[in-house]
Amino acid sequence: METTTFTHPLIEIMDSTLRDGEQTSGVSFLPHEKLMIARMLMNDINVDRLEVASAKVSEGEKDAVKLICKYAEKVGMLNKVEVLGFVDGKQSIDWIDSCGCHNINLLAKGSLKHCTEQLHKTPDEHLDDIMRSLDYAEKKGMGVNIYLEDWSSGMHDSPDYIYRLMEQLVKTNIKRFMLPDTLGITNPLQVIEFFRKMRKRFPDVHFDFHAHNDYDLAVSNSLAAVLCGAKGIHVTVNGLGERCGNAPLASVQVILKDQFLARTNIKEDKLNDISRLVEEYSGIAIAPNQPIVGDNVFTQVAGVHADGDNKNLLYCNALVPERFGRRREYALGKNSGKANVALNLQKLGLELTAEQMAKVSKRITELGERKEIVTQDDLPYIVNDVLKHTTPEEKVKLISYMVTSTYGLKPIASIKVEIRGKQYAAESTGDGQYDAFVKALRKIYKTYLDRTFPILANYAVTIPPGGRTDALVQTVITWRNGDKMIRTRGLDADQTEAAIKATLRMLNIFEEQS
Numbered sequence: 001m002e003t004t005t006f007t008h009p010l011i012e013i014m015d016s017t018l019r020d021g022e023q024t025s026g027v028s029f030l031p032h033e034k035l036m037i038a039r040m041l042m043n044d045i046n047v048d049r050l051e052v053a054s055a056k057v058s059e060g061e062k063d064a065v066k067l068i069c070k071y072a073e074k075v076g077m078l079n080k081v082e083v084l085g086f087v088d089g090k091q092s093i094d095w096i097d098s099c100g101c102h103n104i105n106l107l108a109k110g111s112l113k114h115c116t117e118q119l120h121k122t123p124d125e126h127l128d129d130i131m132r133s134l135d136y137a138e139k140k141g142m143g144v145n146i147y148l149e150d151w152s153s154g155m156h157d158s159p160d161y162i163y164r165l166m167e168q169l170v171k172t173n174i175k176r177f178m179l180p181d182t183l184g185i186t187n188p189l190q191v192i193e194f195f196r197k198m199r200k201r202f203p204d205v206h207f208d209f210h211a212h213n214d215y216d217l218a219v220s221n222s223l224a225a226v227l228c229g230a231k232g233i234h235v236t237v238n239g240l241g242e243r244c245g246n247a248p249l250a251s252v253q254v255i256l257k258d259q260f261l262a263r264t265n266i267k268e269d270k271l272n273d274i275s276r277l278v279e280e281y282s283g284i285a286i287a288p289n290q291p292i293v294g295d296n297v298f299t300q301v302a303g304v305h306a307d308g309d310n311k312n313l314l315y316c317n318a319l320v321p322e323r324f325g326r327r328r329e330y331a332l333g334k335n336s337g338k339a340n341v342a343l344n345l346q347k348l349g350l351e352l353t354a355e356q357m358a359k360v361s362k363r364i365t366e367l368g369e370r371k372e373i374v375t376q377d378d379l380p381y382i383v384n385d386v387l388k389h390t391t392p393e394e395k396v397k398l399i400s401y402m403v404t405s406t407y408g409l410k411p412i413a414s415i416k417v418e419i420r421g422k423q424y425a426a427e428s429t430g431d432g433q434y435d436a437f438v439k440a441l442r443k444i445y446k447t448y449l450d451r452t453f454p455i456l457a458n459y460a461v462t463i464p465p466g467g468r469t470d471a472l473v474q475t476v477i478t479w480r481n482g483d484k485m486i487r488t489r490g491l492d493a494d495q496t497e498a499a500i501k502a503t504l505r506m507l508n509i510f511e512e513q514s
Helices: 031-045 059-074 091-098 112-118 123-139 151-157 159-169 188-201 218-227 249-259 268-282 303-310 337-348 354-370 376-388 433-449 495-513
Strands: 012-015 049-054 081-086 103-109 143-149 176-180 207-210 232-235 396-404 412-419 422-429 455-462 473-481 484-492
Touching (some): 031 049, 049 059, 059 081, 059 091, 091 103, 123 159, 143 151, 151 159, 151 188, 159 188, 188 207, 207 218, 249 268, 354 376, 412 433, 422 433, 455 495
Parallel strands (some): 081 103, 103 143, 143 176, 207 232
Antiparallel strands (some): 396 412, 412 422, 455 473
């Protein structure tokens, strides 16, 4: 029996981060930054095409295009580089040619409204202008793709204008017809409808789709276009672009591959790297929940998920972090549970008894109630803090305390402690919150017990290496008791609380020795 092998389509990916992405409010790449991004997109990501600028913008833009073209020619990738140009006679073509670029993406009008109200020309006049630009580009030996700007509105309001324009343009040497949803107004069903109409009339044309994300549908619309025969999709790194931006490169890539079984030439293991580079140069932060490249997307928070992953990866899908050069993490916080703690300890090579695990988990939950997240790098410090200072009987216990700090006034501490089974309370002011707390303690020892306790010799505050500033603070305090030194540590999300814990540990040691 004869079998038929189905070959999934190869979709071209054209990245426009350096052109359309740079139209993000507040984003302006320096020439060397453009070159670094272009190098990574061509070499590491392997995009098929790279739109790097708009013609005639500035001398700085020209310098950037020259740099990119010079590099691309050196590595044999000049055919990938494209620049957006305008229907302005010879000006854009000459500008692009002077940069060493051989491909123009010509911006024509894809709606009657844009043609008549922005250009103040009839369709025939606009078509004549396009033809003159095409003739001149051909004389220069330049490859031409054409944007039908505002195409989605044109398909809504003036499809006959588009068809009439296309009937003439398909007779030329235009390589690709690029159909933008310039205003981001379509939904996937409309994209399917419009593309089917275009494909039915012009079945042999290479169509690209260029989505905008105003309704958060850029990715969905891009996939709808592929479903209906689009051979190329335009993207930007991190979804940069005007208004709400464009379709994000990483999201389009993984959905094309995983959901549509389409083929691309993109190398996925560097997608996170290019996102971080563009984040740094653009100054536009990646949302932590941004698919594929966000900080949180490969972090399991719920303990039940960690438990499931430990039992044959029950909560994992095809988007495994290693695919993108990343790794899965298990967050430590109030929702993490013992399974998250166990997996993190396992990665660190630490083994605890069930009782010790319960104590460490309880401590992490307490920290998570007040702050965001505890990192794996914090974990050894928490383990040390919990286990090292666990004593069978605490002779000094903190019952309650309150410290206040008011502008122009000294901080006040009001505390209640239990010392050897009896409770005492006192208040005091100090030069800082911790100083007020210690003075209130000394008042209790002096007034009620007629005793003094060791003198503070050194006080140091650090963040555990690799930790987060909003998760843990470690306070190390050295006390002098005659000719003896006592050093205690406190670990907490709050600096004052960490110092208080260190102080109580010192007092328990002091009471044990007394």
